[in-house]
Amino acid sequence: MALPSFTEHPAAVGESYGEHMHTAAWFGWRMLLGSMACFVHALLPFLFTRTGSATVTQLHDRMVVNRVRAEKLAGLRQGA
Template identity: 60%
Template sequence: METKMFNRLFLDHPRDVGESYGEHFATAAGFGVRMVGGGLACIVHAVVPVLFVRTASDTVKSLYATMKARQPAFSKEPPAFAAPEWQLDYEI
């Protein structure tokens, strides 16, 4: 029973995406650090609008490109957010 729980918590998902636990940890942690950095830049931008003008947008675009490149099947169907009703009239 404990082995099944361990596998479910730590190994099943990394295996599903073709990675070891360490590879998945590094990738997920890297994404998290980039998101936190972009978020902090966005908060600073909110206080002083002349700073980090494109950092949040560039971070999101870079993360999306990285994620899309890692998932070849992702490009078979356009994602839901590509639909016209999800398109924004502005960029942060």
């Protein structure tokens, strides 16, 4: 079995190793903060009433919507 590459996955998503590390760390912190808000909300339902869903929406938009938009833009540039 081959050893995992530190650059294979980042390259597959169009990032350098450093860019991918920064993005993954940002996502990790956002998920951690959103998770903590959900646990507080579970105990005190009048707090953080929209934080969990807002965090999920933000993460989805940054990961999926922006990637699709960037891929379409790249495709338009190649076709021009």
